[in-house]
Amino acid sequence: MASATRPAAVRERVADADRSVGRLLLVAAGALFWGWLVVSWVNRWLGGVIVPVGQPLVPPGAVEATFGAIPGLAAYAADAAFVVELTPELSRGTWLTVVITAVSLFVGFLMAVPLAVSRVYGRFSAWISLGYTELLRGTPLLAQLFVLYYGLNLASYVPGAFSGVFARDVVWVAIVGFTLNGAAYQAEYIRGALESVEEGQITAGRAIGLSKLETIYYVVLPQGLRYAIPSWTNEFVYLIKYSSLAAFITVPELYYRADQIASETFRYTLIFVVTGVTYLALVLTASKLMEGVEDRVAIPGLGAEREE
Amino acid sequence: MSDDNDFLRVTDVSKWYGDEKVLEDVSFEMDRGDVTVLIGPSGSGKSTMLRCVNRLAEAQEGSILLDGEEVLSPDLDVDELRREVGMVFQGFNLFAHLTAVGNVALGPRRVLGLSETEARERAEAQLERVGLGEQFDSYPAELSGGQQQRVGIARALAMEPKLMLFDEPTSALDPELIGEVLEVMHGLVDEGMTMLVVTHEMSFAREVADEIVFLDDGRVVERGPPEQLFDRPEEERTGRFLERIASHD
Numbered sequence: 001m002a003s004a005t006r007p008a009a010v011r012e013r014v015a016d017a018d019r020s021v022g023r024l025l026l027v028a029a030g031a032l033f034w035g036w037l038v039v040s041w042v043n044r045w046l047g048g049v050i051v052p053v054g055q056p057l058v059p060p061g062a063v064e065a066t067f068g069a070i071p072g073l074a075a076y077a078a079d080a081a082f083v084v085e086l087t088p089e090l091s092r093g094t095w096l097t098v099v100i101t102a103v104s105l106f107v108g109f110l111m112a113v114p115l116a117v118s119r120v121y122g123r124f125s126a127w128i129s130l131g132y133t134e135l136l137r138g139t140p141l142l143a144q145l146f147v148l149y150y151g152l153n154l155a156s157y158v159p160g161a162f163s164g165v166f167a168r169d170v171v172w173v174a175i176v177g178f179t180l181n182g183a184a185y186q187a188e189y190i191r192g193a194l195e196s197v198e199e200g201q202i203t204a205g206r207a208i209g210l211s212k213l214e215t216i217y218y219v220v221l222p223q224g225l226r227y228a229i230p231s232w233t234n235e236f237v238y239l240i241k242y243s244s245l246a247a248f249i250t251v252p253e254l255y256y257r258a259d260q261i262a263s264e265t266f267r268y269t270l271i272f273v274v275t276g277v278t279y280l281a282l283v284l285t286a287s288k289l290m291e292g293v294e295d296r297v298a299i300p301g302l303g304a305e306r307e308e
Numbered sequence: 309m310s311d312d313n314d315f316l317r318v319t320d321v322s323k324w325y326g327d328e329k330v331l332e333d334v335s336f337e338m339d340r341g342d343v344t345v346l347i348g349p350s351g352s353g354k355s356t357m358l359r360c361v362n363r364l365a366e367a368q369e370g371s372i373l374l375d376g377e378e379v380l381s382p383d384l385d386v387d388e389l390r391r392e393v394g395m396v397f398q399g400f401n402l403f404a405h406l407t408a409v410g411n412v413a414l415g416p417r418r419v420l421g422l423s424e425t426e427a428r429e430r431a432e433a434q435l436e437r438v439g440l441g442e443q444f445d446s447y448p449a450e451l452s453g454g455q456q457q458r459v460g461i462a463r464a465l466a467m468e469p470k471l472m473l474f475d476e477p478t479s480a481l482d483p484e485l486i487g488e489v490l491e492v493m494h495g496l497v498d499e500g501m502t503m504l505v506v507t508h509e510m511s512f513a514r515e516v517a518d519e520i521v522f523l524d525d526g527r528v529v530e531r532g533p534p535e536q537l538f539d540r541p542e543e544e545r546t547g548r549f550l551e552r553i554a555s556h557d
Binding site: 198200201203204205206207208209210211214218219222223226299300301302 | 395
């Protein structure tokens with residue numbers, strides 16, 4: 001009620017200040033998270049130039065001492081030190097999570113565009129696209145990974161050029177699995193967006209002598225893909241989290257490492273809270289990133305303008 | 309075949325949508341540089357007739373000879389045909405993701421294969437021609453309806469067409485914006501452009517048309533020079549249509 005009695009301008013300024021404090025905290029948290037991750041990765045790649053490989057960037061003892069010195073935080077000193085001790089393993093796992101997600105998403109996108117175009121504008125190819133999409137969306141992702149890993153034993157067929165890029169070739173199996181599956185979901189999002197491109201746009205393209213494919217490429221896709229960004233971001237976010245299924249085919253990504261440490265230390269709650277927060281940070285980064293992309297490619301009058 | 313007297317010869321064109329016959333034995337001719345205006349009540353088939361000329365609609369029977377070539381031939385390269393026949397739409401249909409220049413340059417760049425610079429130069433020249441020298445980099449949503457339609461005309465002109473089709477170019481415009489579009493079309497007439505126009509703008513038709521074709525129910529009811537058709541219509545239906553139109557003005 002108090003705020004209702006203030007003049008509107010003041011209320012607005014307070015709200016603005018609240019928002020900018022929130023934004024500042026988010027940016028600070030993001031910087032800490034990504035700073036820690038990247039420095040850990042670089043340290044490992046360069047063979048331990050900052051701290052010995054496998055050691056946390058900050059000594060757990062120092063963290064424990066700092067927490068211990070602050071009244072109110074002292075009770076969490078041991079937990080804090082334990083979390084810091086986990087960071088080398090978790091940051092290694094996060095690297096694989098990030099790489100698997102990014103590569104699968106990118107290659108999946110390259111597959112999804114022709115799938116969606118076939119579905120909307122193809123004849124025979126529309127059926128192939130529909131069959132593919134329904135099969136991949138209609139069966140459990142974990143089952144698909146098992147077929148690739150156990151059934152087809154794909155890990156032993158990784159071509160020479162790809163073999164050895166990761167410590168274990170099974171990473172490629174996960175990438176193939178997520179690519180094939182993600183392509184189906186991405187295709188669905190893109191299909192919906194293509195269908196919302198006005199028919200008159202195609203007519204106009206054809207009327208100046210562009211072929212059907214050229215019209216799709218130069219007219220429909222530039223609009224449709226812009227429309228697709230918000231819903232496509234869902235798939236990005238899902239994939240970050242679904243990539244944890246790779247743990248079940250022994251890919252040592254974030255979830256796998258968290259699970260291993262937990263079964264050794266029995267600190268399940270603490271470890272999975274930290275892991276969960278790590279996924280959350282990745283997800284928030286992804287959605288902020290895509291908001292940025294959406295703003296960058298925005299065209300006046302095209303698609304629904306997002307509210308500020 | 310291609311003598312000057314039959315630049316466009318439409319002969320007995322018929323078209324069905326399912327069981328419904330929307331065009332029945334439509335015939336008319338145009339010389340190079342002629343302006344022919346198709347008029348008629350809505351649903352009379354005039355837009356469909358226009359679209360048959362660049363094959364956006366497919367006529368099932370008859371013949372359309374353009375510059376001596378059979379437009380309805382199944383062997384015809386439609387994209388090639390459309391390169392030479394410009395079209396302006398009632399709803400503008402500007403490419404929503406491209407600026408004015410981008411809209412006009414797309415055809416020259418991707419269809420005619422001009423370089424980026426050449427295509428841009430041509431687009432700018434065409435936009436100047438329709439009086440939009442200040443709006444090169446505006447997106448369609450930032451332009452008024454009249455400006456959008458002029459971009460639409462520039463887009464068609466940039467292909468250097470030998471025939472321009474106008475499908476009710478002013479019907480979607482607010483009354484105060486119609487004038488600027490008609491002015492551009494007047495300019496094209498003066499330059500000797502061959503134009504086939506579907507419109508309800510009767511005063512424009514009277515001023516510029518060499519021939520008026522009145523369609524009703526998919527058939528040509530009457531055709532002739534504007535003075536004859538407007539002032540001394542031979543058919544009763546023509547007279548009634550013109551009266552109805554006039555009472556709306």
